[in-house]
Amino acid sequence: MSIEQKLQQLGITLPPVAVPAAAYVPFVQTGKLVFLSGHIARKDGKPWVGQLGKNLTTQDGQAAARAIAIDLLGTLHAAVGDLNKVKRIVKVMSLVNSTPDYTEQHLVTNGCSDLIGEIFGEAGKHARSAFGVAQIPLGACVEIELIAEVE
Template identity: 40%
Template sequence: MSLIVENLEKLGLKLPDAVLPVANYVPCNLSNGVLYVSGQLPKTENGFITGQLGKNVSIEDGKKAAEICVLHALSQVKKNISDLAKIKKCIKITVLVNSASDFDQHSIVANGASDLLVSLLGENGKHARSAFGVSSLPFGCAVEVEFMFEIG
């Protein structure tokens, strides 16, 4: 059992089914040992987590949305390379936060994704990161996160 799977179980988390792309792109693209994972949205069994931070979504709910994006990314990795143990490390994430123009806590929201990656991968979960606000996201989602993983 991989470290990621063990830690998912310890945290009581389950991977959702991998979501199919809604346009002309692929969920993952492997090149020279780096797996690029397309932006993942916070979809739950009840639908997407929607809204704007600083308007109608709390920072805690934004962090939770970012965590859900991590779970979706790992589902895509598992579907595309079959084994989460092949993830050597997380290289970088980019976190887009649907936010009001005066919202300035993007990095706090992004910590939801970053903290979960470290909880799942340990030191190999530490990554470079960009986090910034946008005026809208697909389906009105509160957060979108894209990932780069080293595969070996």
Template identity: 40%
Template sequence: MDQTLAHLESLGYTLPEVPAPVAAYVNCVRSGNLLFLSGGLPINGDRKVIGKVPTDVSPEEAAEGAKIIMLNRLAVIRDEIGSLDKVTRIVALNGFVNSEPDFHGHPQVVNGASEFLLEVFGDRGKHSRTALGAAALPLNVAVEINMIVEVG
């Protein structure tokens, strides 16, 4: 039994279907014991977090979008290695926020992902991070996140 998946479900979350890439790339590349995950978008079925922060989307809504991305990325990881228990460390997370030029709360938006990973993985979820603003993102999403994950 995948204990990490069971813990995730005990927190009230379920993994979505693995999202299909929206262009000419793959969701994940494995090199040795590292997984390099492509940028994930805050889209899960009809649920989409679209627009500029903070004009169209509040920072809090964008942080929820970051959590949607993490659920999607966890689905990719599980698909790649078979069990979330094989994750030994979330190494790095890079977050990009589709923001107005005068918005400076990028870290709070990306915290939606970081805090979620800590909740799911505990110490294995501690990671290095970048949180940047962007003039525009694919499909006009509010946030995009890529990550590097160490697996056993």
């Protein structure tokens, strides 16, 4: 089954690439690696604002991370033209806007990792980091970046 068929089966439509909010580009390819800039969580077209451990639950964070995964896939598609060219998702790095005593950043990030694994199968198994941070641009609850290897 192609990546597009898997996305259709899951009811996922990839969004267009978001316009950068500062002095950077959405992606850079060097050799066979594509580096995607950090994508913040969005809900209803606006930054998904909040802090895990304060006014958002782990489940809220997982939903935000899943939404980011969809945005990342839209950017990756724009970068390579066809998601079937992706040989491997190499690395995911997640920043979780959280209180000092919140310790479930890894579970929040599973919202992204699980969807990527479901879509890419073995090629979706990736290295990962998940950090708790004091703040993310625009007050977003989660920001995630991704590195992929392509044909």
